[in-house]
Amino acid sequence: MGHYCRICGRERANEKFSGKGHRIHVCLDCARLPKEERDAVDQEEEIFGYMEQSHISDKNVKRLQILSASENERIAELAAIVLEVAKVKPYKKRRLQVLARERRDLLDDLERTGLIYAHQWEADAESIIGLRGGHWLEDGGQGRPTHEDDCAPDDVGFF
């Protein structure tokens, strides 16, 4: 049985890990990467984690402000997007619906970066497309997506 490396995401043989590597879940190959590169992997995961939370707290916002100043462009961008999300809708409930109505640009950013999948990891593309179509939002949410879907009405609130 191998061991999981949290940097490359691979299950690798035990001999690919040092003692310390085992503890911190970093394989020998990844341990050789520059520190900034390893940090970026951790930070990206951290930022995606904030999108999974039911609420992005003030403490999270402070942390995101620091990350948004990162020299790593991807990290800085992701942090800036989630910061903006926290400003508009810190609570996860109905977040995508609010963004769809008020901040299409931000919704586009979430899609482009893949952050939207952290928001709702099991989200199927169709429900997102349905949301973006907007035809069931503009009537006050009374209408249903036009495509066949087997979601219970309550599922809408899950956004």
Ligand SMILES: [Zn+2]
């Ligand atoms: Zn690795």
